[in-house]
Amino acid sequence: MSILVQTNQLVKQFKDHKAVDSVNLKVEKGDVYGFIGQNGAGKTTTIRLLLGLLSPTSGGVELFGDKIFNTNIHKYLPRIGAMIETPGFYLNLSGAENLDIHRLMMKVKDKDSIQRAMKIVHLEDVGKKKVKEYSMGMKQRLGIARALLHNPELLILDEPTNGLDPRGIIEIRDLIIDIAKKHGKTVLISSHILDEVERMVNKIGIINKGKLLAEGHKEELIGGHGKSLVYKVDNIDKAVEIIRDNHLFDGEIKVEENSFFIFTDNDTLNSKITKLLVENQINVYESKIISPSLENYFLELVEKGEV
Numbered sequence: 001m002s003i004l005v006q007t008n009q010l011v012k013q014f015k016d017h018k019a020v021d022s023v024n025l026k027v028e029k030g031d032v033y034g035f036i037g038q039n040g041a042g043k044t045t046t047i048r049l050l051l052g053l054l055s056p057t058s059g060g061v062e063l064f065g066d067k068i069f070n071t072n073i074h075k076y077l078p079r080i081g082a083m084i085e086t087p088g089f090y091l092n093l094s095g096a097e098n099l100d101i102h103r104l105m106m107k108v109k110d111k112d113s114i115q116r117a118m119k120i121v122h123l124e125d126v127g128k129k130k131v132k133e134y135s136m137g138m139k140q141r142l143g144i145a146r147a148l149l150h151n152p153e154l155l156i157l158d159e160p161t162n163g164l165d166p167r168g169i170i171e172i173r174d175l176i177i178d179i180a181k182k183h184g185k186t187v188l189i190s191s192h193i194l195d196e197v198e199r200m201v202n203k204i205g206i207i208n209k210g211k212l213l214a215e216g217h218k219e220e221l222i223g224g225h226g227k228s229l230v231y232k233v234d235n236i237d238k239a240v241e242i243i244r245d246n247h248l249f250d251g252e253i254k255v256e257e258n259s260f261f262i263f264t265d266n267d268t269l270n271s272k273i274t275k276l277l278v279e280n281q282i283n284v285y286e287s288k289i290i291s292p293s294l295e296n297y298f299l300e301l302v303e304k305g306e307v
Contacts (some may be wrong), residue, residue: 010059021210034201043190081152087143096127117145137168198294232286
């Protein structure tokens, strides 16, 4: 599998703030890579470094197997389509006219590329409508069409669902899945909306405070973490003591306000613990099993103090 994007100890320092701190990420051909983290985690800065919009303080970037410098970045940009943050358009021009301007800038000779790109993002029927009449979701899709206009190998989308309502988020999510599967694009998507990212990606990189905390295939990261058993009871200290005394669970039991959490792969443990607590006159107000998810994995990193 060929590597399209790789960073090597990538650092970007702004005065006394290290926005990107020794980041090593790897995007392979065919990946839908979810680059996730909270706002301000370093996602956009990293993407700007990948595209040559910022110069690294130290470390390096490789695109399509070659080391990137300010002097050669222009050779690789035609192979990349990007949408960084909220896309800007000439509002009094139509969607098609906006794409035509971009086509000329990218030196794309084929005028049919405009209609093809608009069809991919399901805007083929509104190409003549002025962009000021577009909804936020339509503008985001037009931004993706612009990124796809020159038929790039790699698509980089920075927070493409930002500011959208639930319907718009679903539309963009389904569109990205479609672009990857039907049109064979490798996609790097940054986002802080974890549940949506989980639905569309196969690989994940988690960044916070400039550091890449984890990277790997979704199944490896999420599947490697067991279920969470959550209990709300009237006496947490006594409940934990009973569980320990009866040797039902010898691992870490995490306490938070009026609840305690147990991380386990044992599917039968929940009913055993609930039964034991009730038999010992502990009032169990809530007992539930939370299956592994990207959000839970991220929160687990937070709980461990790694974020």
